[in-house]
Amino acid sequence: xxxxxxxxxxxxxxxxxxxxxxxxxxxxxxxxxxxxxxxxxxxxxxxxxxxxxxxxxxxxxxxxxxxxxxxxxxxxxxxxxxxxxxxxxxxxxxxxxxxxxxxxxxxxxxxxxxxxxxxxxxxxxxxxxxxxxxxxxxxxxxxxxxxxxxxxxxxxxxxxxxxxxxxxxxxxxxxxxxxxxxxxxxxxxxxxxxxxxxxxxxxxxxxxxxxxxxxxxxxxxxxxxxxxxxxxxxxxxxxxxxxxxxxxxxxxxxxxxxxxxxxxxxxxxxxxxxxxxxxxxxxxxxxxxxxxxxxxxxxxxxxxxxxxxxxxxxxxxxxxxxxxxxxxxxxxxxxxxxxxxxxxxxxxxxxxxxxxxxxxxxxxxxxxxxxxxxxxxxxxxxxxxxxxxxx
Ligand code: SF4
Numbered sequence: 367x368x369x370x371x372x373x374x375x376x377x378x379x380x381x382x383x384x385x386x387x388x389x390x391x392x393x394x395x396x397x398x399x400x401x402x403x404x405x406x407x408x409x410x411x412x413x414x415x416x417x418x419x420x421x422x423x424x425x426x427x428x429x430x431x432x433x434x435x436x437x438x439x440x441x442x443x444x445x446x447x448x449x450x451x452x453x454x455x456x457x458x459x460x461x462x463x464x465x466x467x468x469x470x471x472x473x474x475x476x477x478x479x480x481x482x483x484x485x486x487x488x489x490x491x492x493x494x495x496x497x498x499x500x501x502x503x504x505x506x507x508x509x510x511x512x513x514x515x516x517x518x519x520x521x522x523x524x525x526x527x528x529x530x531x532x533x534x535x536x537x538x539x540x541x542x543x544x545x546x547x548x549x550x551x552x553x554x555x556x557x558x559x560x561x562x563x564x565x566x567x568x569x570x571x572x573x574x575x576x577x578x579x580x581x582x583x584x585x586x587x588x589x590x591x592x593x594x595x596x597x598x599x600x601x602x603x604x605x606x607x608x609x610x611x612x613x614x615x616x617x618x619x620x621x622x623x624x625x626x627x628x629x630x631x632x633x634x635x636x637x638x639x640x641x642x643x644x645x646x647x648x649x650x651x652x653x654x655x656x657x658x659x660x661x662x663x664x665x666x667x668x669x670x671x672x673x674x675x676x677x678x679x680x681x682x683x684x685x686x687x688x689x690x691x692x693x694x695x696x697x698x699x700x701x702x703x704x705x706x707x708x709x710x711x712x713x714x715x716x717x718x719x720x721x722x723x724x725x726x727x728x729x730x731x732x733x734x735x736x737x738x739x740x741x742x743x744x745x746x747x748x749x750x751x752x753x754x755x756x757x
Contacts, residue, residue, distance in 0.1 A: 377587070377590070378586055378587070378589075378590070378620075378621055378624050378625075379583060379586060379587070381620060381624055382565065382586075382617060382620060382621070385419075385620060387565060387613070387616055387617040387620055388565055388566065388567050388582075388617065389566055389567050389568060391566055391609065391610055391613045394610075394612075394613040394616065395610060395612070395613065397423065398423060398426065398427045398428070398612050398613070399427070399428065401423065401424050401427035401428075401429045401430070402429055403429050403432065403433075405424045405427070405429065406424045406425065406427065406429050406430045406432075406433050407433075408424070409421040409424035409425055409430075410425075410433060410436060410437070410440065410670075414440045414441075414444050414670045414673070415444050415448075415670065415671070415672070415673030415674075416671065416673070417619065417622075417623050417671045417672060418671070419616065419619070419620065421670075421671060422615070422616060422619050422667060422668075422671045423616060425437065425663075425666070425667035425670055425671070426611075426612045426615050426616070426663065426664065426667045427612070430663060430667070431659065431663060434659070434662065434663060434666065437663070437666040437667070437670060438662075438666055438694050440666075440670055441665075441666045441669040441670055441694050441695040442693055442694055442695070444669060444670070444673055444695075445669060445677075445694070445695045445697065447673075448673050448674055449697050451739060451740045451741055452697075452740060452741050452742075452743045453692050453696065453697065453698065453699055453735050453740050453741070453742055453743065454504060454676075454697060454698040454699070454743045455501075455502060455504065455698075455699060455700070455701055455728065455731070455732065455742050455743065455744055456502065456504035456505065456506055456534075456536075456698060456699075456700055457497045457500070457502045457504075457505060457506065457700060457701065457702060457703060457728070458506045458507075458508045458538070458680075458700055458703050458704075458705070459490065459493055459494055459497060459505055459506065459507055459508065459710075460485075460508045460509070460704065460705060460706055460707045460708075460709065460719070461484070461485050461490055461507060461508065461509040461512075461516050461520075461524075461707055462482075462483070462484040462485065462509045462510050462512040462515055462516050462707055463482045463483055463484075463510055463706065463707055463716065463717045463719070464482045464484060464510060464512040464515065465510035465511050465512060465577075466511050466512070466513075466577045466578065467510075467511050467574065467576070467577035467578065467579040467580075468574070468575050468576040468577050469563070469573060469574055469579065470572070470573045470574075470575070470647075471563075471573060471605060471607070471608065471641055471644075471647055471652070472644060472647065472719060472720070473644030473645040473646055473647055473717060473718060473719050473720055474510045474717065474719050475646060476576075476577065477646070478645055478646035478717070480645055480646070480717045481716075481717060482717060483706070483707040483708055483713065483716040483717065484512065484515050484516070484707060485707045485708060487520065487523055487524050487527065489708065489711075490524055491524070491527050491528065492711060493708065493709075493710045493711055494528050494531065494532070495531075496710040496711060497710060498531050498532070500702060500727075500728045500729070501728060501729075501732070501744050502532075502728065502744055503531075503532050503533045503534065503744050503745035504532065504533065504534040504536075504744065504745065505528065505532045505534070505535055505536070506536050506537070506538055506559070506700070507521065507524065507535065507536070507537045507538070507539070507555075508537075508538045508539065508719075509537075509538075509539040509540070510539075510540070510719075511539075511540035511577065511578060511579065512540075513540065516539065518542070518546050518549055518550070521537065521539075521550055521553070521555070522549060522550065522553040525550065525553040525554040525555050526553060526554065528554075529553075529554035533745045534556055534557065534599075534745075535554055535555050535556065535557075536555060536556060536557030536558060536559065536599055536601070537550065537555055537557070537558055537559070538558075538559040538560070538601070540578070540579070541560065541578070541579070541584060541585055541588045541591075542588075542591070542592075543591065544591040544592075544594060544595055547591055547592040547595035547597065548595040548596065550595075551595050551596045551597055555597075556597060556598045556599060557597055557598055557599025557600070557601065558588075558589075558592040558597050558599070558600065558601065559599075559601025559602075559603065559635075559637065559678075560585070560588050560589065560592070560601065560602075561601075561602070561603035561604060561605060561637065561639065562585060562586060562602070562603070562604060562618070562621070563585075563604060563605045563608065564604055564605065564608045564609050564614060565586075565604065565613075565614055565617035565618065565621070566609050566613070566614070566617075567582055569608055569609045570582045573608055586621075589602065589621070589625055590625075590628075593625060593628070593629035593632050594629070597632060598631075598632055598633065599632065599633055599635065599676070600625055600629065600632050600633065600634045600635070601634075601635050601636075601637060601676075601678065602618055602621060602622055602625075602634065602635070602636055602637070603618070603636060603637035603638070603639055603678075604617075604618055604639075605639055605641060606638060606639060606640040606641065606654075606655075606656050606661070606664075607640060607641030607649075607652045607654055607655045607656065608641070608652065608654060609654050610654055611654065611656045611660055611664060615664055615667065615668065618636065619668065619671060619672070622634045622636065622672065622675065626672075633674070633675075633676060634672075634675050634676070635675055635676030635677065635678050635697075635698065636668055636672075636675055636676070636677055636678065637678040637679075637680065638661060638664065638665060638677075638678070638679060638683075639680060639682055640655070640656065640661065640682055640683070641655060642682050642720040642721050642722075642723070643720065643721045644718065644719060644720040644721065645717060645718070647720075658687055661683075661687075662690075662691070662694070665677060665691060665694065665695055665696070666694060666695060668695075669694075669695035676697045676698050677695050677696050677697050677698070678696070678697070678698045678699070679691055679692075679696045679698075679699050679700075680699070680700045680703065680722075681700050681701065681702075681703040681722040681723065681724040681725070682720065682722060682723055682724075683723055683724060684723045684724060685723075685724045685726055685734070688724055688731075688734075689734050689738065692734075692735060692738055692740060693738055693740075699731065699735075701724075701726070701727075701728040701731035701732070702726070702727050702728040702731070703722050704718075704722075705718045705719045705720055705721075705722060706718040706719070
């Protein structure tokens with residue numbers, strides 16, 4: 367086993383290996399099962415908001431399910447303290463559904479024979495205008511691994527055309543190089559979301575049988591590459607349903623803690639994507655689908671260990687659950703999402719990455735947020751152009 371202590375500046379690979387969080391789920395499951403009510407009470411008696419692996423272990427355990435109401439009260443007041451009565455709103459814009467990867471959980475996997483679609487830059491700008499007309503100023507550009515089409519030049523040009531309209535532009539695409547991330551940051555992209563999908567190496571190999579994404583380490587090191595390129599927002603996530611959510615939460619938290627210490631100028635956020643039905647994906651084949659109650663516990667546990675982390679919830683989740691969760695720690699939500707390229711301008715037939723559940727319009731989601739006494743925020747950041755150099 368790699369010793370994390372021997373290296374004064376260990377990378378995330380050796381940290382996860384040292385704690386056996388990149389595999390060995392069985393021994394972690396045994397530890398989690400052995401957590402007692404007393405351990406949970408001890409975890410809840412400490413000041414909320416700071417990360418401690420043992421504390422998180424207690425809060426994700428089955429024993430903590432008897433304490434969800436207390437956890438919810440603490441999470442709610444901590445979130446109000448740190449973020450105020452606000453929920454940021456964003457929209458995803460899908461650019462391409464052509465993909466070279468074979469992820470077993472995704473409708474865009476290359477084995478799926480359904481017709482694909484790519485947006486030209488003009489078409490993407492037209493979709494973005496529709497999104498802007500709904501009120502959004504925070505846009506997430508999403509693409510499958512289609513480097514030949516959605517490459518650095520494409521993204522840089524698109525960012526240049528969108529950055530006057532959108533205050534925040536971020537990407538959720540394939541893994542790029544540090545140089546490419548730096549070029550995109552210079553072009554106006556300020557955040558990157560990149561899910562590890564699963565931190566378990568064996569499960570990762572199974573779910574990613576072919577294509578560039580099959581390289582676990584390359585993906586694991588991606589947040590270092592984009593954080594060191596200056597990205598303001600670092601988005602982490604695991605695809606919930608692939609393996610045991612409790613051990614995945616422990617591994618993702620360790621990753622977040624490492625990134626927060628090393629790239630303290632950036633903000634780390636967690637997403638909670640649960641596996642959804644999709645073309646060519648049979649959901650019943652996945653043995654680790656988690657219940658609403660488990661999802662709530664995961665969100666509360668992470669909030670109680672990371673006071674300042676953004677917690678992001680997408681339209682994968684049903685409206686009623688989203689209404690409930692905005693009171694308990696969520697800070698950012700998508701609304702009115704289309705998960706296919708061209709979806710906003712009426713190409714309803716184009717292949718979707720997955721089916722959304724909350725199909726309410728952005729205006730209805732904003733009204734639901736207000737009804738909870740919170741304020742929907744369409745814009746909370748403005749890139750300031752560099753001051754001219756004095757002559
Ligand atoms: S998850 Fe991403 S990389 Fe994998 S098949 Fe889907 S679009 Fe491609």
